[in-house]
Amino acid sequence: xxxxxxxxxxxxxxxxxxxxxxxxxxxxxxxxxxxxxxxxxxxxxxxxxxxxxxxxxxxxxxxxxxxxxxxxxxxxxxxxxxxxxxxxxxxxxxxxxxxxxxxxxxxxxxxxxxxxxxxxxxxxxxxxxxxxxxxxxxxxxxxxxxxxxxxxxxxxxxxxxxxxxxxxxxxxxxxxxxxxxxxxxxxxxxxxxxxxxxxxxxxxxxxxxxxxxxxxxxxxxxxxxxxxxxxxx
Numbered sequence: 560x561x562x563x564x565x566x567x568x569x570x571x572x573x574x575x576x577x578x579x580x581x582x583x584x585x586x587x588x589x590x591x592x593x594x595x596x597x598x599x600x601x602x603x604x605x606x607x608x609x610x611x612x613x614x615x616x617x618x619x620x621x622x623x624x625x626x627x628x629x630x631x632x633x634x635x636x637x638x639x640x641x642x643x644x645x646x647x648x649x650x651x652x653x654x655x656x657x658x659x660x661x662x663x664x665x666x667x668x669x670x671x672x673x674x675x676x677x678x679x680x681x682x683x684x685x686x687x688x689x690x691x692x693x694x695x696x697x698x699x700x701x702x703x704x705x706x707x708x709x710x711x712x713x714x715x716x717x718x719x720x721x722x723x724x725x726x727x728x729x730x731x732x733x734x735x736x737x738x739x740x741x742x743x744x745x746x747x748x749x750x751x752x753x754x755x756x757x758x759x760x761x762x763x764x765x766x767x768x769x770x771x772x773x774x775x776x777x778x779x780x781x782x783x784x785x786x787x788x789x790x791x792x
Contacts, residue, residue, distance in 0.1 A: 629666060632733055632753070633693075637670035642692075642760050645791040653770060653785045655704035656713070656741075660768075660789050664695040665760045666753070682730050684757055692760055693732065694719065695753040696768070700737050701746045708781060709774040713737050714752050715784060716769040721758040730754040765790045 622630075630639050643665040650659040668691045671679065679685030700713055713736055717725045727736070731754055737747040756763075766789055773782035 632751075633666070633668055635672045635675045636668040638668065640667040640669075641665075642667050643763075643791075647789050647792070649789055651787040653787065655702060655706075655708075655782070656710075656770070656773070657701040657703055658713070658768075658770075658787065659699040659701075660696060661699065662695075662697040663766065663789070663791055664693075664697070665763065666693040666695060667691070667760075668693060679755060682755065685755075692756055693753045694725070694756050694763070694766070695733070695751060696766075697749075697751045699746065699748045699750060700741070702741045702743055705743050707740060707742050707776065709740055709776070709778065710771055711738050712771040713750070714768045715771040717752075717754060718767040718769070719756060719758055719763050720765040721762050723756055723758045725754045725756060727752050727754055763791065 625641065626639070629641060633639050641664060645663045647660045647663055650657060671691070676685060676687065679691055685691060694717065696714060696717070698714070702708070712728050714727050717727060719725070731752045733751050733753040735750060736752045737750040741747070767786055768789070769786050770784050772780050772784060775781050
């Protein structure tokens with residue numbers, strides 16, 4: 560009898576253990592995974608096709624400060640071109656004035672306003688549709704004397720190596736020549752005159768300047784005009 564009871568208990572115990580193992584296996588099978596699921600892969604966008612439909616912007620070349628300054632000096636012209644720039648850097652003692660010629664430039668101008676075209680027709684034999692050329696001198700002045708004086712045109716006349724003579728008083732387009740009263744022991748910097756010419760630009764190898772009279776406060780002449788020569792490098 561005891562043996563039967565022992566066998567019966569063993570059968571019941573075995574059946575219980577088998578049921579627990581099934582539940583554990585079932586739970587493990589149904590439990591969600593701790594690792595995150597990988598996101599769905601997106602299709603690569605064809606960058607080449609996007610670039611093909613968007614044309615790159617064309618940037619205008621940046622202007623040099625020199626060209627900006629030139630265009631500001633000749634605001635009535637749509638096209639300004641520097642053909643030649645020569646560093647002169649020569650000082651001439653025209654007592655009591657000291658002239659220092661810094662640079663000489665040849666500038667080509669095109670497409671002027673109608674008013675400027677008429678001016679060129681009158682003073683520079685301008686023909687419509689042709690480029691116009693300017694000869695520019697950049698210079699400094701120094702009054703070494705102890706007296707004040709007046710000067711109307713520090714550079715009164717320009718003579719090019721081609722023989723062409725240009726009256727600055729009638730043709731200066733920049734009008735920054737330093738005219739007027741000149742005080743004793745003083746300097747005037749960043750001066751310039753620019754005049755039209757008809758010679759071929761590449762034939763200009765040198766130039767001469769003729770100064771104006773110097774006057775005292777009563778407009779009595781204290782210095783007659785003088786000349787000075789300068790070579791273009």
